[in-house]
Amino acid sequence: MSENLKIAIQKKGKLHDKSMALLKNCGISIENFQDRLFVNASNFNLDILFLRDDDIPEYVQDNVAHIGIVGENEMLEKGLDVEPIKKLGFGKCSLMLGIPEKDELTNIKELENKIIATSYPNILNNFLSDNKIAAKVIELSGSVEIAPSLGVADYICDLVSSGNTLKLNKLKKSFNIIDSQAVLIKSKKFDESPELKKTFEKLMMRIDSSLKAKKTKYIMMNVPKNSLEKIIEIIPSLESPTVLPLSHESLVAVHAVIKEDKFWEINEELKEAGASGILSISIENIIL
Numbered sequence: 427m428s429e430n431l432k433i434a435i436q437k438k439g440k441l442h443d444k445s446m447a448l449l450k451n452c453g454i455s456i457e458n459f460q461d462r463l464f465v466n467a468s469n470f471n472l473d474i475l476f477l478r479d480d481d482i483p484e485y486v487q488d489n490v491a492h493i494g495i496v497g498e499n500e501m502l503e504k505g506l507d508v509e510p511i512k513k514l515g516f517g518k519c520s521l522m523l524g525i526p527e528k529d530e531l532t533n534i535k536e537l538e539n540k541i542i543a544t545s546y547p548n549i550l551n552n553f554l555s556d557n558k559i560a561a562k563v564i565e566l567s568g569s570v571e572i573a574p575s576l577g578v579a580d581y582i583c584d585l586v587s588s589g590n591t592l593k594l595n596k597l598k599k600s601f602n603i604i605d606s607q608a609v610l611i612k613s614k615k616f617d618e619s620p621e622l623k624k625t626f627e628k629l630m631m632r633i634d635s636s637l638k639a640k641k642t643k644y645i646m647m648n649v650p651k652n653s654l655e656k657i658i659e660i661i662p663s664l665e666s667p668t669v670l671p672l673s674h675e676s677l678v679a680v681h682a683v684i685k686e687d688k689f690w691e692i693n694e695e696l697k698e699a700g701a702s703g704i705l706s707i708s709i710e711n712i713i714l
């Protein structure tokens with residue numbers, strides 16, 4: 427029997443659902459995975475290993491999993507020898523300094539001799555030494571945000587997205603250390619047999635098409651025939667738009683694929699040029 431490609435994803439937590447959704451969007455069926463550490467996809471030569479995110483870089487470095495999905499923060503913190511291949515556009519957060527609400531920190535040099543609690547000592551120490559700051563770093567594995575109120579540390583360095591957790595602990599955002607998102611990593615020891623290579627490339631192609639589709643919208647609208655030229659000029663279509671006849675003879679339907687961020691920009695212009703019934707639809711996959 428041929429060897430399956432092995433991917434490590436987070437068992438439970440902030441990256442789990444979106445990692446599963448990405449695989450699903452690639453047409454991969456994973457059934458009965460609850461409470462299991464290892465499952466085979468039923469329709470793709472892929473095995474899924476469910477792990478704690480802290481362990482994923484190591485499993486991938488050792489080629490126990492050929493590839494994995496993990497936060498860039500975790501990949502950088504572990505500093506292991508893995509190859510980042512693709513940013514996946516989810517799990518976005520920042521590793522930031524958090525300081526008590528009443529404090530002011532205007533220059534990073536003011537961190538000199540302070541005590542900072544974090545779960546990311548390597549990233550923080552690198553940041554401090556890059557900036558030639560001597561501060562004391564205390565490593566905590568969780569609940570870092572209570573350290574200042576317990577008097578254990580002056581400041582914290584932790585993952586932040588909305589900042590609500592900081593607020594609850596009477597802290598506020600200060601300097602940004604790194605921005606992070608989920609990334610696909612690959613083992614450098616991945617010695618691809620022709621079959622594994624084929625499976626890997628097939629999966630990469632599907633992931634690319636799913637990521638491309640996320641950034642695009644399919645738009646449809648009705649257009650008076652005499653405005654057609656103007657409307658086509660407005661639409662920043664990826665390919666030439668499709669023009670279809672309608673039963674109402676003076677109108678045609680125009681369909682196009684556009685970049686998502688352009689939709690609101692051109693909406694008003696389209697209406698002014700005579701377009702009506704403008705619809706936008708999400709696309710699951712794009713193969714260009």
Ligand code: ATP
Nearest residue numbers: 439440441478479480497499500517518519585587
């Ligand atoms: P595990 O049990 O797997 O060790 P964990 O508690 O270490 O889980 P989570 O809190 O689930 O980790 O976060 C996993 C990853 O999700 C983080 O390393 C980070 O990359 C990303 N992340 C963290 N906070 C957020 C957030 N608020 N929004 C989006 N992504 C986040």
Ligand code: MG
Nearest residue numbers: 478479480481
């Ligand atoms: Mg973890």
